[in-house]
Amino acid sequence: MRIHAFHRLYQHRLSLSTKPFKARGCKVVRCQYCQIVETNCICDYQPDIETNVAAMLLVSDNEVMKPSNTGGLIVDIIKDSYVYQWHRTEPSKEMLDILNSDKYQPVIVFPEDYTDNKSRVVADLPQARDPNKTLLLIFIDGSWREARKIFRRSDYLQKLPVLSIEPESVSQYMMRKSDNEQHLSTAEVASLVLKQAGENNAATTLQLWFEVFRESYMLSKTRYKSDQTRPSLKSYIEHSKSETSL
Numbered sequence: 001m002r003i004h005a006f007h008r009l010y011q012h013r014l015s016l017s018t019k020p021f022k023a024r025g026c027k028v029v030r031c032q033y034c035q036i037v038e039t040n041c042i043c044d045y046q047p048d049i050e051t052n053v054a055a056m057l058l059v060s061d062n063e064v065m066k067p068s069n070t071g072g073l074i075v076d077i078i079k080d081s082y083v084y085q086w087h088r089t090e091p092s093k094e095m096l097d098i099l100n101s102d103k104y105q106p107v108i109v110f111p112e113d114y115t116d117n118k119s120r121v122v123a124d125l126p127q128a129r130d131p132n133k134t135l136l137l138i139f140i141d142g143s144w145r146e147a148r149k150i151f152r153r154s155d156y157l158q159k160l161p162v163l164s165i166e167p168e169s170v171s172q173y174m175m176r177k178s179d180n181e182q183h184l185s186t187a188e189v190a191s192l193v194l195k196q197a198g199e200n201n202a203a204t205t206l207q208l209w210f211e212v213f214r215e216s217y218m219l220s221k222t223r224y225k226s227d228q229t230r231p232s233l234k235s236y237i238e239h240s241k242s243e244t245s246l
Helices: 005-016 071-077 093-099 144-153 186-196 200-218 231-245
Strands: 053-059 081-085 104-109 134-141
Touching: 005 053, 005 071, 005 081, 053 071, 053 093, 053 186, 071 081, 071 134, 071 186, 071 200, 081 093, 093 104, 104 186, 134 144, 134 186, 186 200, 200 231
Parallel strands: 053 081, 053 134, 104 134
Antiparallel strands: none
């Protein structure tokens, strides 16, 4: 299993905690990496694929501690990834250096409706790409209320192009309720973006990996009728085998 930036941020936040993080399901004994109940841990199945894009997650204050978080699944897929705790007035210097690096072409993923300057909105991702730079996809990881605040109050994001995603189907995210049932989870959004970027295998792998995570997470929910045969995990394994054989 590959230890990555999301895992390291989780461990850092854990080291700073003065009291246990308590939320619904906090009594479940979870794997410290995948956040699934230990008996159903999915770390051994973590994807190992290559992509031609990079990713950055800006994580709200408590999001990294929530076991239902799906942002970490993106970092499972995209090896060239960066994860930072969001700060409005004291952003990470390393993060700012990456955003300003000649190596990357940063694009922030967020709904067009919340972009005051419509000239920032990217209509077609492939046409907007600089062939001499690596596309850096930036995702805001938090509740919808937190994400809007981060998007609007981060001065260092205001000049970046914005890629707006319009979902064609209702979210499959069942671990946490949203004010709007059509709001996608962070991983679901990333899967759509990867497809638009031409990263078809990464998009499919992330969607299947998200389904494995959701299925495995819900197995610990006593009020949810789960399929103990884990069909999503089986589908993911079959996909992984087929890609390896190509």
